[in-house]
Structure formats: structure tokens, C-alpha cells
Amino acid sequence: MKKLINDPADVVAEALKGMAAAHPDLLRVDHEQRIVYRADAPVQGKVGLVSGGGSGHEPLHGGFVGPGMLDAACAGEVFTSPVPDQMMAATRxxxxxxxxxxxVKNYTGDVMNFEMAAEMAAAETGVEVVAVVTNDDVAVQDSLYTAGRRGVGGTVLVEKIAGAAADEGRDLAGVADVARRVNDGARSMGMALTSCTVPAAGRPTFDLGEDEIEIGIGIHGEPGRRRVPAAPAREVAEMIMEPILADLDFTGDDGVIAFVNGMGGTPLIELYVVYNEVATILAKAGVSVARSLVGPYITSLEMAGCSVTLLKVDDELLRLWDAPVKTPGLRWRA
Amino acid sequence: MKKLINDPADVVAEALKGMAAAHPDLLRVDHEQRIVYRADAPVQGKVGLVSGGGSGHEPLHGGFVGPGMLDAACAGEVFTSPVPDQMMAATRxxxxxxxxxxxVKNYTGDVMNFEMAAEMAAAETGVEVVAVVTNDDVAVQDSLYTAGRRGVGGTVLVEKIAGAAADEGRDLAGVADVARRVNDGARSMGMALTSCTVPAAGRPTFDLGEDEIEIGIGIHGEPGRRRVPAAPAREVAEMIMEPILADLDFTGDDGVIAFVNGMGGTPLIELYVVYNEVATILAKAGVSVARSLVGPYITSLEMAGCSVTLLKVDDELLRLWDAPVKTPGLRWRA
Known part of the structure; x- marks a missing residue:
């Protein structure tokens, strides 16, 4: 295992120190609780947005904290849920x-811990909490850490669009409604060329042969649909797009946000090759692209591979997508 | 070689198609000549900024085309200079x-071809061209493809800051002066945990042992200063920061832009661990950080590793750094 780390036990704490040092204008980090806050939290009169989950998916979630997106993110150990105390502190x-x-991405630990935190926060401080669980991964129904579908790339879009809705001053029910609409209209599927190594484990999470790829992989290396021989990007794109397009009708005048995500170890030049294939498939399927996002936004450590997320949009969701955002990971505001 | 590509011969052409499909609002691509233009080029009355070089370093350069940064980027084959005809067409x-x-990054092919293009463009159309060659890499004096120092991460900062100067309406001499000042105040050094594979070659560019890293690596895998046993991030950061800090006095009231760059295969969580070490070293050295940039901005295909660039700034350079920019790779404008 060659990684740019010190002691494997310190990776998350040190990465949070690095984030705090790099972005003092945007973020404030509670290192004790491992919570990344936007610098000016809490914003009075605005619905607060909290997310979180295991580390190793950066920039998700801490890199999406800032005006127009999240108010706080709870960092768990690598690929491990944060604890209810963290989530309760972030909520307050x-x-x-x-x-x-x-x-909340739909992983059993995350869902359970966020539920406990919501109950504790409500009981202790009376704060009203609504949870929206993302489950956009069409690859498999149940999984290693999940009942139902996993929450993956759609989560990035939920955080951006719900963040804009909160910024506009909507109430909690309204922001939650927007978040649910985004999740309902989003479908994703991923694939891996290589495994990844959790620092504390020191060996690859799974084994993948030299000439083998896995279609439908989870962001923690959970099993996908099938392993197939390494194939050209054209065929890979078809294998991940077919189940997405089969799951929801994306045709319609308003089109989609097409999001090609890198898993952490795949260079941008390859993601654009994949985007080209995705665009070709969408054109053939009669799906128009309103906006795109290409890059590593929800990663799996150094795993090589990609995922595609499509989000069916309307004028309102597009307007919220275009609204200013200023976070370390996603930014279109000075 | 497992990559998300089709035919290795088509990687650059297909990635450019992907860029054009993903960013029609920002970019226009001449696929024949392999030039990425900002959508509204040429901008009358504004100094035009052209860069380019071998592909495989994305988002550099095509991903930095757009308002506030480059007007055009010429894409060569992977790790291969573009040709003078391309550069001349882009210039016009x-x-x-x-x-x-x-x-122009300081690689012999790039420098020679840009010189020829400038002469041809001047002769044919009378357009005035000034070239600024970046050479910020302190690792080695001469290299595989370079006489003098190599141009690396500082190039990103030159493109951003000179782009802002051009946006402000400065004349060619003024924009060139700003670009030179940025290059003069920037120092970089990189390191690799792994090699990378040029698609057309099909095998790693160099070999690096399982427990070995290379300090001072070039962005095409050119030899660095030395190979050492894999070491903690703390020691790695010291090995690349020491030569940077020894080369230029970065102390002073205005501070630096601290840029921790990923080589393509290194996940963001590790870059933040490195940033934390860099911040600690800078604090000890009495260097204050005015701004930061953390992420994969000048990459070497899927190479794992990082580089650090420091740029000594003043009020003017900081103001130009903060000025709005809207490109696929760097954006802080709606």
C-alpha cells in the first residue's frame, strides 16, 4: 500500500486539518467531533443542511459545505458511518x-445513525429535523451495507439543488420536497477498473483480475451486477447506461443533468472519453442534455472507474442547479 | 493496461469530443485542428491567450479555456507537443x-513549435505575438525534454492571473508582464508513487518499485532528483518543500498562493493530508498563505502522486487571482 498518508489511523483527522487550513474563508472544522461547518454557520432564518457519511468519497461531503450547498458535514472513518453524537452536534x-x-445516503449505518441523531436533537433542543434518504443507484436492489438501493452520485445533485432551495429562503418542508424530487428523478450506475485500499485495512477491498472490470460496483467496493472482461469505453458506457435508461423515462423537453463521475483514480481525459460515449447514447435515446458535470465528485479512494448519474430536470430544478454556490468542491460564485 | 478508452489512437480526439459535448456553453472545439476555443472567441479588443501542449495533463490546458483565463488551447497527442500549424490557427x-x-511550458518541442507559430502568424496576418515560457519546476536543471527548468504547476497560476489581466483590458505588454511576474514568483516540485501508461505505448512510462517513490518527478515521468523508499506524507512533504523554499524567499507580508496538485491517480483525501503537512511547514518557515488551491489541475494521466507550487503574491496578483473565471476546470463566476 503506497499512499500519501502518515499513520493510517490519522488519515481522516489529518485530512480535516488540511481542509481547515486550505479553506479558512469557507469552512470551520470541529476537529473533536469531526464536523465540517460553513464558516458562518448557523445562518439564522435559513434551513440548515447536514449530510455526512464515511470518509474516502471526497469532495463528498465536506467539500460541499459552503454557501449554496451544505451547512455541515459529518466525517466518519474511511467507509464507516459517522456516529449519532456527531450528527446531533452538527444538527444543533x-x-x-x-x-x-x-x-442521508442509503446505507444502513448512516440511515440508523441519522435517525437516532434526529430524535436526540428534537428531544434535547426541539429542532425540527426532516431526513431525505438518497437511493439512486440502479445497479442492485440490496447490497453489503444497504437494504434497497444505494445512494451514490445523485447525492451530489441533491446537496446542490436543495442547498439552493434553502438559500432562497424556503421552509423545511419545501427544501425537503426539492431534495426528494431530485432523488426521485436521479438514477446512477458505476463501474470499476481497479479496487481500492482502505488505509486501516492495508489491502485491497476486493480483487479484480488484470483484464477484468466490475459493472455496477458500489462506492465502497460492494459487489455490482457482474464482472466482465475489460472492454472499450463505448461498451462500458453502454453497460452502465442501459440500466439507467431502462429504469426511468428521461425523454422530455427539459432534459437532464448528465453527470460523469470519476471514482478517484481515473484521470479526467478518460472521463471525457466516457462523456463522449454517454452523450452519443443519450442522443440516440432522444434524451437532451441541459447541463453536465464531469469530474471526481463522489469517489472511492483511489479506485479507477466511473459512474454516470442522470437527473431529469424541469425549469425550477435547473434554476436551482444554476444558482450560485461556493464550496471547495463545487463553486460558481466569487 | 486497463483504461476507460476505445482505440488508443483515438483518445485525444474522443476526449475533445467529450469536452465539446459537455461544455457547449463555454467551449467551441475545432476537431480538425484539435483546438479548444472559448465559445465567443475572438473577443475584440482583448489580448488573446493561447496555451497548449501534450494531452494527458487535463484539465490543463483545454479545461482552462473560458472567460477570465485562456482563449484557446492546442491539444497535442498524449505527452507530445502540438504542431506549429495548430498554434498558428489558434493564434489567428x-x-x-x-x-x-x-x-508555453518549457519543453523543447513546445517552445520550438510555439516560436515557429508566432513567426508564421506574424508573417501571414501581422498579429503581434509575445511568448512567456514557464519554468517553475525546481527539481532538475535539464531534463529529458527540456533545457533549463520544466514548466509545471505554475503554469496554471500564470493562465489564471494573466487571463484576469487580459480581461481587465490590459495591453499585450502588460499582460505578458503579469504572466512573467507570476512565473518568476512561482516554484514547484512534484513526486510520484506510481508510473503512468501512455495509451499508445501500452506499458508504464517508467518502473517504480512496490516500496519506492520518486522525488522531483516530471509531469511526463521524466526522472526526478532521487528515488527513496516509500515514506509518510510528512517526510514526502518535507522532501518537496525544502527545495522550493530554498530556491526563493517566500516570506513577506503578502504571502503565497499554496497549490497542492494531484497527479491524476491520487484521491483528494490524500491531497488534503499533504496540504496539512505543507501548511505546517509554511507556518514554521514564516510563510503566510493568502490563498490555496487543492486538487488535480495539472495531471500525468493516472500517475499517483502530487506536486506543490508556491506563488509569491502581492495585492495586484491576489486581486487578479480572485477575479471571476468561468472554465470547465476552474470557475468562480456564475
Missing amino acids: GVDGGVGVLHI | GVDGGVGVLHI
């Missing part, structure tokens, strides 16, 4: 008096 | 009547 820390939305 | 294509700046 972003409470601007009008409630808090939890954005 | 961005000529808004007040001259064109070439931003």
Missing part, C-alpha cells in the same frame, strides 16, 4: 431556527 | 486586434 450547530434537513 | 482564431500571448 446549523440550526438557524427554522429546522434542519438531513441528507 | 483568438486575435481580437490587440495581440496574442502564448503561454
Whole structure:
């Protein structure tokens, strides 16, 4: 295992120190609790957005904290859920008096811990909490850490769009409704060329042969649909797009946000090769692309591979997508 | 070699198609000549900025085309200089009547071809061209493809800051002066945990042992200063920061832009661990950080590793750094 780390036990704590040092204008980090806050949290009168999950998926979630997106993110150990105490502290820390939305990827530990945190926060401080669970991965129904579908790339889009809705001053029910609509209209599927190594484990999470790829992989290396021989990008794109397009009708006047995500170890030049294939498939399927996002936004450590997320949009969701955002990971505001 | 590509011969052409498909609002691509233009080029009355070089370093350079940064980027084959005809076409294509700046990384092929292109463009169309050659890499004096120092991460900062100067309406001499000042104040050094594979070659560019890293690596895998046993991030950061800090005095009231760059295969969580070490070293050295940039901005295909660039700034350079930019790779404008 060659990694740019010190002691494997310190990776998350040191990465959070690095984030705090790099982005003092945007972020404030509670190193004790491992919570990344936007620098000016809580914002009075604004619905607070909290997400979080295991580390190793950066920039998700801490890199999406800032104006127009999340108010706080709880960092667990690598590929391990944060704990309810963290989530409760984050919930209190972003409470601007009008409630808090939890954005939770559908993994059993995350869902359970966020539920406990919401109950504790409500009981202790009376803050109203609504949770939206993302489950956009069409690859498999149940999985290693999940009942139902896994939450993956759609989560990035939920955080951006719900963040914009909160920025506009909507109430908790309204922000939660937008978040649910994004999740309902998003479908994703991923694939891996290589495994990845959790620092504390020191060996690859799974084994993949020299000429083998896995279609439908989870972001923690959970099994996908099948292993196949390494194939050209054209065929890979077809294998991940077919189940997405089969799962929801993406045709329609307003089109989609097409998001080609890198798993952490795949260079951008390859992601653009994949995007080219995705665009070709969408054109053939009669799906128009309203916006795109290409890059590593929800990663799996140094795994090589990609995922595609499509989000069916309407005028309102597009407007919220285009709204200013200023976070370390996603930014279109000075 | 497992990569998300089709035929190795088509990687650059297909990645450019992907870029064009993903960013129609920002970019226009001449697929024949392999030039990425900002969508509204040429901008009349503005100095045009052209860069380019071998592909495989994305988002550099095509991903830095757009308002506030480059007007055009010429894409060569992977790790291979573009040709003078391309550069001449790009120069003409961005000529808004007040001259064109070439931003050239110091590699012999790039420098020679940009020189030829400048002469051809001047002779054919009378456009005035000034070239600024970046050579910020302190690792080695001469190298596989370079006489003198190599141009690396500082190039990103030159493109951003000179782009802002051009946006402000400065004349060619003024924009070139800003670009030179950025290059003069920037120092970089990189390191690799792994090699990378040029698609057309099909095998790693160099060999690096399982427990070995290379300090001072070039962005094409050119030899660095030395190979050492794999070491903690803390020691790696010291090995690349020491030569940077020894080469230029970065202390002073205005501080630096601290840029921790990923080589393509290194996940963001590791770059933040490195940033934490860099911040600690800078604090000890009495160097204050005015701004930071953390992420994969000048890559070497899927190479795992990082580089650090420090740029000594003043009020003017900081203001230009903060100025709005809207490109696929760097963006802080709606």
C-alpha cells in the first residue's frame, strides 16, 4: 500500500486539518467531533443542511459545505458511518431556527445513525429535523451495507439543488420536497477498473483480475451486477447506461443533468472519453442534455472507474442547479 | 493496461469530443485542428491567450479555456507537443486586434513549435505575438525534454492571473508582464508513487518499485532528483518543500498562493493530508498563505502522486487571482 498518508489511523483527522487550513474563508472544522461547518454557520432564518457519511468519497461531503450547498458535514472513518453524537452536534450547530434537513445516503449505518441523531436533537433542543434518504443507484436492489438501493452520485445533485432551495429562503418542508424530487428523478450506475485500499485495512477491498472490470460496483467496493472482461469505453458506457435508461423515462423537453463521475483514480481525459460515449447514447435515446458535470465528485479512494448519474430536470430544478454556490468542491460564485 | 478508452489512437480526439459535448456553453472545439476555443472567441479588443501542449495533463490546458483565463488551447497527442500549424490557427482564431500571448511550458518541442507559430502568424496576418515560457519546476536543471527548468504547476497560476489581466483590458505588454511576474514568483516540485501508461505505448512510462517513490518527478515521468523508499506524507512533504523554499524567499507580508496538485491517480483525501503537512511547514518557515488551491489541475494521466507550487503574491496578483473565471476546470463566476 503506497499512499500519501502518515499513520493510517490519522488519515481522516489529518485530512480535516488540511481542509481547515486550505479553506479558512469557507469552512470551520470541529476537529473533536469531526464536523465540517460553513464558516458562518448557523445562518439564522435559513434551513440548515447536514449530510455526512464515511470518509474516502471526497469532495463528498465536506467539500460541499459552503454557501449554496451544505451547512455541515459529518466525517466518519474511511467507509464507516459517522456516529449519532456527531450528527446531533452538527444538527444543533446549523440550526438557524427554522429546522434542519438531513441528507442521508442509503446505507444502513448512516440511515440508523441519522435517525437516532434526529430524535436526540428534537428531544434535547426541539429542532425540527426532516431526513431525505438518497437511493439512486440502479445497479442492485440490496447490497453489503444497504437494504434497497444505494445512494451514490445523485447525492451530489441533491446537496446542490436543495442547498439552493434553502438559500432562497424556503421552509423545511419545501427544501425537503426539492431534495426528494431530485432523488426521485436521479438514477446512477458505476463501474470499476481497479479496487481500492482502505488505509486501516492495508489491502485491497476486493480483487479484480488484470483484464477484468466490475459493472455496477458500489462506492465502497460492494459487489455490482457482474464482472466482465475489460472492454472499450463505448461498451462500458453502454453497460452502465442501459440500466439507467431502462429504469426511468428521461425523454422530455427539459432534459437532464448528465453527470460523469470519476471514482478517484481515473484521470479526467478518460472521463471525457466516457462523456463522449454517454452523450452519443443519450442522443440516440432522444434524451437532451441541459447541463453536465464531469469530474471526481463522489469517489472511492483511489479506485479507477466511473459512474454516470442522470437527473431529469424541469425549469425550477435547473434554476436551482444554476444558482450560485461556493464550496471547495463545487463553486460558481466569487 | 486497463483504461476507460476505445482505440488508443483515438483518445485525444474522443476526449475533445467529450469536452465539446459537455461544455457547449463555454467551449467551441475545432476537431480538425484539435483546438479548444472559448465559445465567443475572438473577443475584440482583448489580448488573446493561447496555451497548449501534450494531452494527458487535463484539465490543463483545454479545461482552462473560458472567460477570465485562456482563449484557446492546442491539444497535442498524449505527452507530445502540438504542431506549429495548430498554434498558428489558434493564434489567428483568438486575435481580437490587440495581440496574442502564448503561454508555453518549457519543453523543447513546445517552445520550438510555439516560436515557429508566432513567426508564421506574424508573417501571414501581422498579429503581434509575445511568448512567456514557464519554468517553475525546481527539481532538475535539464531534463529529458527540456533545457533549463520544466514548466509545471505554475503554469496554471500564470493562465489564471494573466487571463484576469487580459480581461481587465490590459495591453499585450502588460499582460505578458503579469504572466512573467507570476512565473518568476512561482516554484514547484512534484513526486510520484506510481508510473503512468501512455495509451499508445501500452506499458508504464517508467518502473517504480512496490516500496519506492520518486522525488522531483516530471509531469511526463521524466526522472526526478532521487528515488527513496516509500515514506509518510510528512517526510514526502518535507522532501518537496525544502527545495522550493530554498530556491526563493517566500516570506513577506503578502504571502503565497499554496497549490497542492494531484497527479491524476491520487484521491483528494490524500491531497488534503499533504496540504496539512505543507501548511505546517509554511507556518514554521514564516510563510503566510493568502490563498490555496487543492486538487488535480495539472495531471500525468493516472500517475499517483502530487506536486506543490508556491506563488509569491502581492495585492495586484491576489486581486487578479480572485477575479471571476468561468472554465470547465476552474470557475468562480456564475
